[in-house]
Amino acid sequence: MKKQLYIVLIAVFCILLLDQIMKIWVKTSFDIGGDGNTMPVFGSWFRLLYIENQGMAFGTTFGSSIWAKLGLSIFRVIAICAIAYYFVKQWRNGAKTEFLIAIGFVFSGATGNLIDSMFYDFIFDYDPCISFNHLEGSGVFSDCGQWGTIETRHTGFLMGNVVDMFQFTVEWPSWVPWYDKNGDNQIFPAIWNVADGAISVGVIMIILRQRKYFPKENKKTAAVQAASTEENTDKTEE
Template sequence: MKYRHVVFIVILILAIDQALKFWIKTHMFMQEEFIIFPNWFRIHFIENEGMAYGLKFGGDFGKILLTLFRLVAVVVGFVYMKRLVKEKYSTGLLICGSLILAGAAGNLIDSMFYGLIFNDSIGYEVAKFLPSGGGYGSFLHGRVVDMLYFPIYEGYLPKWIPFKGGDYFVFFRPVFNIADAAISVGVITILLFQKRFLGKHMQPSGGEKAIVKDTIS
């Protein structure tokens, strides 16, 4: 796998992620939803100011810090991916790394620019792209657009379940986006197949094996 393939995957995921977010922002108001498949898949528009799946970190200062961290991570990520390609790591690892990199870049774009290029989605108002009055926020203060919602199960848990018995429960509750999904798929796949992806690079070379053998002898 070549570096241009990594760049292609990143651009492809970014294009899909940003196209869907742009459509959501310019066609839906906050909390509006479309049911795609009854009982398990909906398009539900929300925004969050923090990390993936709506997590938050440290208020306004935390928002700036998180955005800057994403920026550094994306830059370092491209450099590191180039190194992995040069060292001929497995195609699976490179694809997963590309997904993680694309996801980080996708949410970074929201955080850096969406506050500048969109106004607020208030009430039943749909946001406008490049509004005459300016955006809802400043540079680095954009909110991440989420829309994918999979409430596969909704109901009250059996009372015999410890701690949560009898509580109303939704699985899967978080609303997320394409970028979040790309990061999750990349990370989970690496964790599941790390031995296959990294195995041959963790093995000592023939020369190193000979040195180890001589040392033992």
């Protein structure tokens, strides 16, 4: 039991550490705008592209008001607490190590992105004139010199941006029916980070391996179905 816990804690720690190392490195090493915020990694199909988003995984947002951002961050906190509670419950019930690791992936990913929102506005200098920080409808205005007065995001605890950097640049081949000659044909255009990847891997593991993770529930369901089928058969014979 303790060995399981240590394995998951190590996995969570490693994911959080790698996530924060990548984000801090990208944020302090890449320039904003032009070619200074990109770096090819594997030829023409994968690259690092430094951006920041004000919402959830893959840039999803809830709106421009302070309550939208605060609500999103609070939702993250509640979700993380719920995941931690579920993990402890499953661990005490003797769940498989692989399932606990999958839960740990989701937990570490959600926590990694929450760390950005909680602390990055205090760790790094805030520039309201950077495009990442523009937010129309926020009601917060900043003087950006030659660009004039611009609406920018709210700042502070739980209000920070999330740093993203990974992007697949593979495009759909021209023979597919939905290929657009004048548009963006990237297969997966979203820009993501280690935390997003951990959440995705954890969820995919749970979906694909649910029969392995919940054998008792599956057997119980099968037994109920078998009993129901037998009952229907007996009624038919009568």
